[in-house]
Amino acid sequence: xxxxxxxxxxxxxxxxxxxxxxxxxxxxxxxxxxxxxxxxxxxxxxxxxxxxxxxxxxxxxxxxxxxxxxxxxxxxxxxxxxxxxxxxxxxxxxxxxxxxxxxxxxxxxxxxxxxxxxxxxxxxxxxxxxxxxxxxxxxxxxxxxxxxxxxxxxxxxxxxxxxxxxxxxxxxxxxxxxxxxxxxxxxxxxxxxxxxxxxxxxxxxxxxxxxxxxxxxxxxxxxxxxxxxxxxxxxxxxxxxxxxxxxxxxxxxxxxxxxxxxxxxxxxxxxxxxxxxxxxxxxxxxxxxxxxxxxxxxxxxxxxxxxxxxxxxxxxxxxxxxxxxxxxxxxxxxxxxxxxxxxxxxxxxxxxxxxxxxxxxxxxxxxxxxxxxxxxxxxxxxxxxxxxxxxxxxxxxxxxxxxxxxxxxxxxxxxxxxxxxxxxxxxxxxxxxxxxxxxxxxxxxxxxxxxxxxxxxxxxxxxxxxxxxxxxxxxxxxxxxxxx
Amino acid sequence: xxxxxxxxxxxxxxxxxxxxxxxxxxxxxxxxxxxxxxxxxxxxxxxxxxxxxxxxxxxxxxxxxxxxxxxxxxxxxxxxxxxxxxxxxxxxxxxxxxxxxxxxxxxxxxxxxxxxxxxxxxxxxxxxxxxxxxxxxxxxxxxxxxxxxxxxxxxxxxxxxxxxxxxxxxxxxxxxxxxxxxxxxxxxxxxxxxxxxxxxxxxxxxxxxxxxxxxxxxxxxxxxxxxxxxxxxxxxxxxxxxxxxxxxxxxxxxxxxxxxxxxxxxxxxxxxxxxxxxxxxxxxxxxxxxxxxxxxxxxxxxxxxxxxxxxxxxxxxxxxxxxxxxxxxxxxxxxxxxxxxxxxxxxxxxxxxxxxxxxxxxxxxxxxxxxxxxxxxxxxxxxxxxxxxxxxxxxxxxxxxxxxxxxxxxxxxxxxxxxxxxxxxxxxxxxxxxxxxxxxxxxxxxxxxxxxxxxxxxxxxxxxxxxxxxxxxxxxxxxxxxx
Numbered sequence: 024x025x026x027x028x029x030x031x032x033x034x035x036x037x038x039x040x041x042x043x044x045x046x047x048x049x050x051x052x053x054x055x056x057x058x059x060x061x062x063x064x065x066x067x068x069x070x071x072x073x074x075x076x077x078x079x080x081x082x083x084x085x086x087x088x089x090x091x092x093x094x095x096x097x098x099x100x101x102x103x104x105x106x107x108x109x110x111x112x113x114x115x116x117x118x119x120x121x122x123x124x125x126x127x128x129x130x131x132x133x134x135x136x137x138x139x140x141x142x143x144x145x146x147x148x149x150x151x152x153x154x155x156x157x158x159x160x161x162x163x164x165x166x167x168x169x170x171x172x173x174x175x176x177x178x179x180x181x182x183x184x185x186x187x188x189x190x191x192x193x194x195x196x197x198x199x200x201x202x203x204x205x206x207x208x209x210x211x212x213x214x215x216x217x218x219x220x221x222x223x224x225x226x227x228x229x230x231x232x233x234x235x236x237x238x239x240x241x242x243x244x245x246x247x248x249x250x251x252x253x254x255x256x257x258x259x260x261x262x263x264x265x266x267x268x269x270x271x272x273x274x275x276x277x278x279x280x281x282x283x284x285x286x287x288x289x290x291x292x293x294x295x296x297x298x299x300x301x302x303x304x305x306x307x308x309x310x311x312x313x314x315x316x317x318x319x320x321x322x323x324x325x326x327x328x329x330x331x332x333x334x335x336x337x338x339x340x341x342x343x344x345x346x347x348x349x350x351x352x353x354x355x356x357x358x359x360x361x362x363x364x365x366x367x368x369x370x371x372x373x374x375x376x377x378x379x380x381x382x383x384x385x386x387x388x389x390x391x392x393x394x395x396x397x398x399x400x401x402x403x404x405x406x407x408x409x410x411x412x413x414x415x416x417x418x419x420x421x422x423x424x425x426x427x428x429x430x431x432x433x434x435x436x437x438x439x440x441x442x443x444x445x446x447x448x449x450x451x452x453x454x455x456x457x458x459x460x461x462x463x464x465x466x467x468x469x470x471x472x473x474x475x476x477x478x479x480x481x482x483x484x485x486x487x488x489x490x491x492x493x494x495x496x497x498x499x500x501x502x503x504x505x506x507x
Numbered sequence: 508x509x510x511x512x513x514x515x516x517x518x519x520x521x522x523x524x525x526x527x528x529x530x531x532x533x534x535x536x537x538x539x540x541x542x543x544x545x546x547x548x549x550x551x552x553x554x555x556x557x558x559x560x561x562x563x564x565x566x567x568x569x570x571x572x573x574x575x576x577x578x579x580x581x582x583x584x585x586x587x588x589x590x591x592x593x594x595x596x597x598x599x600x601x602x603x604x605x606x607x608x609x610x611x612x613x614x615x616x617x618x619x620x621x622x623x624x625x626x627x628x629x630x631x632x633x634x635x636x637x638x639x640x641x642x643x644x645x646x647x648x649x650x651x652x653x654x655x656x657x658x659x660x661x662x663x664x665x666x667x668x669x670x671x672x673x674x675x676x677x678x679x680x681x682x683x684x685x686x687x688x689x690x691x692x693x694x695x696x697x698x699x700x701x702x703x704x705x706x707x708x709x710x711x712x713x714x715x716x717x718x719x720x721x722x723x724x725x726x727x728x729x730x731x732x733x734x735x736x737x738x739x740x741x742x743x744x745x746x747x748x749x750x751x752x753x754x755x756x757x758x759x760x761x762x763x764x765x766x767x768x769x770x771x772x773x774x775x776x777x778x779x780x781x782x783x784x785x786x787x788x789x790x791x792x793x794x795x796x797x798x799x800x801x802x803x804x805x806x807x808x809x810x811x812x813x814x815x816x817x818x819x820x821x822x823x824x825x826x827x828x829x830x831x832x833x834x835x836x837x838x839x840x841x842x843x844x845x846x847x848x849x850x851x852x853x854x855x856x857x858x859x860x861x862x863x864x865x866x867x868x869x870x871x872x873x874x875x876x877x878x879x880x881x882x883x884x885x886x887x888x889x890x891x892x893x894x895x896x897x898x899x900x901x902x903x904x905x906x907x908x909x910x911x912x913x914x915x916x917x918x919x920x921x922x923x924x925x926x927x928x929x930x931x932x933x934x935x936x937x938x939x940x941x942x943x944x945x946x947x948x949x950x951x952x953x954x955x956x957x958x959x960x961x962x963x964x965x966x967x968x969x970x971x972x973x974x975x976x977x978x979x980x981x982x983x984x985x986x987x988x989x990x
Contacts, residue, residue, distance in 0.1 A: 099552075099553075100553070101552070101553045107552065107553075109552070114552075118552070120553075121546060121551065122546050122551075122554075124553060219553075219555065220553065220554070220555050221553040221554075222553055223552040223553045224552075224553070224792075226791075227791035227792050228791035254557065255555060255557060256555050256557075256792075257555070257556070257557055257558065257792065257793050257794050258791070258792065258794065334788060335788075335791055337587075337786075338585050338587055338595075338596075338597045338786075338788070341587065341589065341595060341596035341597055342550045342552070342594065342595045342596055343552075344589065344591075344596055346591045346657075347549060347550070347551075347594065348551070358591060362589055382786065385587070385786035385787075385788055386784055386786060387784045387786070390786070390788070394788060
């Protein structure tokens with residue numbers, strides 16, 4: 024097992040392929056074995072496509088940028104011929120993708136192999152993966168704790184060495200926060216950098232697909248391939264895609280790092296605060312210049328987010344009506360009865376809560392007070408970041424105010440749960456990019472070690488700079504390769 | 508007491524684009540159900556819309572033809588409601604920033620119902636437009652005993668909605684509005700706009716109020732009229748119904764009613780209380796449209812409108828107002844006429860030929876002008892033969908019929924084949940002399956001033972020449988010989 028390929032990063036595995044040390048079939052077999060052995064305890068995967076993946080591995084061309092590299096895919100990204108359930112009972116065993124998402128076709132073209140579908144909060148709504156309609160997921164560092172969410176399965180698989188790399192999606196922190204809780208690297212790209220075509224929409228103006236990996240190098244490699252303009256997504260950006268891997272030169276001397284004062288005021292777990300402060304000192308030692316910046320509208324971010332995201336979700340999830348696909352309630356009396364019972368049985372509580380909230384804020388008479396006003400605040404939040412990035416090249420904060428919390432600890436209190444995303448949500452509202460990389464461990468009250476994530480936010484299309492910082496940090500600390 | 512009627516129309520028009528509004532599926536009809544579908548127009552999870560630029564161009568062009576203003580920025584909104592024919596359960600439409608604002612539709616006299624054309628209350632009236640916007644069509648549901656089937660071929664095809672101001676005052680004006688609008692859309696080659704084929708669909712808002720009352724009456728919406736004449740019938744029924752309710756002391760409620768063309772009545776569908784709350788909000792998947800470049804591009808493509816063409820025909824060809832309006836009412840007929848008339852000295856005669864002889868033969872063969880085997884240049888050549896006196900009108904009709912069957916032939920050659928030799932003048936003169944000699948009594952009467960008998964004598968010459976002679980030439984010759 025110690026020589027299993029499953030614990031390798033993409034770049035390490037590529038080295039082995041190219042030196043002839045391993046073949047893609049061997050590596051895939053190792054990963055599948057690791058999943059079979061370790062996944063039942065944590066529930067990262069919803070399904071595996073071992074047969075097809077092994078066939079793809081037999082024909083893999085290891086000279087391609089991602090030749091023969093298996094990738095775990097969050098269960099809301101369409102992969103042709105595979106079930107896509109979004110961890111919802113409504114779609115479970117009742118919907119098979121008829122097409123590849125643009126990211127999947129780009130990864131395939133580069134030689135990557137989609138291996139399996141990872142667990143998540145139903146339709147990406149949640150911060151703990153407790154809202155999965157299919158399977159409970161556990162933190163690989165402490166089985167009594169949640170892995171974070173919504174991309175909990177992808178974060179677990181990468182941290183638990185049951186995946187080489189994975190795809191997640193981030194609407195309010197859904198890549199960065201579980202990466203932080205599980206001790207993996209996660210990048211949310213700038214809105215529009217990666218095509219959303221084929222990503223089942225939660226909140227269309229906030230959603231982005233991003234890499235979840237063992238190293239920032241791997242994130243850079245995946246991002247270079249996933250990014251770029253897509254004629255099938257009108258909101259994709261046409262800006263040229265740099266070779267992100269090339270930008271990771273470890274050189275952060277003189278780079279201005281901004282600490283948002285509003286992020287360091289209250290509610291941060293002391294252990295988390297210590298890890299982040301140590302990380303900031305470390306970056307300073309590497310030559311970065313640390314300054315304070317202000318994001319004055321921070322306190323409105325969560326309220327703004329839960330109006331805009333739920334409004335968009337209420338429309339995005341309307342299509343799940345059981346008319347063309349999905350599980351239907353039997354023997355309806357009429358079409359309204361069909362809609363009512365199919366959706367009541369198909370959706371979990373959190374999804375229903377958000378649909379109802381979103382429907383309410385868009386309703387006639389309330390639209391101006393909520394949705395229209397939230398859009399105005401969103402503009403102010405965006406302007407906060409524009410101003411901050413005039414002073415600093417990147418902003419640094421904890422990814423989440425606490426380490427992973429206990430299963431059930433917050434599931435009865437949606438507001439407490441929403442606060443788990445307090446540091447990540449504003450980046451989605453502003454459309455900027457950000458990454459989380461492990462920066463330390465704290466001891467829980469039950470004596471387990473829990474990872475802490477360092478969030479690095481960059482301006483629009485600043486992925487190169489963000490990854491340069493996280494990569495420099497990783498190469499001089501190694502928190503990212505601690506076994507759980 | 509007299510009542511004033513106020514009518515406003517919302518017209519949906521299918522645009523003649525190659526592909527659907529937000530995906531590359533063909534926008535074609537009459538093919539295997541659900542064959543023109545893809546993840547986007549089926550509303551599959553994860554699929555996204557991409558704008559059909561041509562549909563935007565067509566809508567901007569429609570706006571230019573109708574005198575609308577096109578604001579520099581237009582955007583897309585989601586209109587939320589559940590119905591099985593709508594794959595996403597929201598429709599991509601335009602709420603507060605439509606592509607076109609204002610403008611108007613002129614009511615053409617020939618577009619009124621035939622029985623109402625003599626008594627037009629407001630000649631040359633313009634009906635104001637509120638806006639024109641673009642949206643996606645829904646799928647087609649077919650309800651049968653065993654259940655409902657849905658064909659998504661129509662889902663996501665471009666639909667242009669033209670909303671009028673409440674400027675229409677009678678069912679006849681509504682009829683004229685729809686026909687005039689249809690003609691204009693056909694002129695722009697934007698749609699075939701045939702209501703009976705569902706290419707043009709119309710919802711009607713109608714209210715009545717007592718004469719002297721300032722504020723409008725209670726607005727009632729009518730749906731399910733499948734032809735222009737059904738709109739007229741439904742309005743006649745509904746106006747009468749509303750007036751009767753008011754006269755009997757009843758109250759009208761804001762509501763939507765469905766027209767049943769078989770029963771000839773409207774029936775209540777829903778009242779305002781259970782109206783939809785569409786919860787419009789901007790679609791985050793589509794970027795706003797900047798119209799500047801599109802306006803520039805379409806400026807040169809604005810065609811002459813029917814009434815402009817009619818005026819030009821009067822001015823350029825000296826044809827009557829009536830002929831000009833008949834010709835311009837059918838764009839293709841107008842194009843045919845103009846092609847035939849442009850190099851001819853006999854434009855008036857050509858207009859007459861197109862309106863009467865050509866149209867009659869087309870009707871007989873049940874084909875349109877674009878399928879007319881006789882080209883416009885052949886018609887022009889034929890009418891020239893009549894004008895120069897080489898053929899009589901009746902002979903020319905026969906030649907035209909023959910041309911219809913042998914479209915490659917030349918009119919003069921065909922005339923000779925039919926034996927319509929331009930008679931040698933000596934030969935005709937011999938017939939004229941013969942007839943004068945044979946009818947001394949008639950000749951005497953002519954000399955005494957009964958000029959009408961010339962026609963009788965002409966007929967005798969024609970008969971003797973077996974129709975080869977030209978009646979006018981013969982008449983002239985008879986006159987000069989007798990007097």
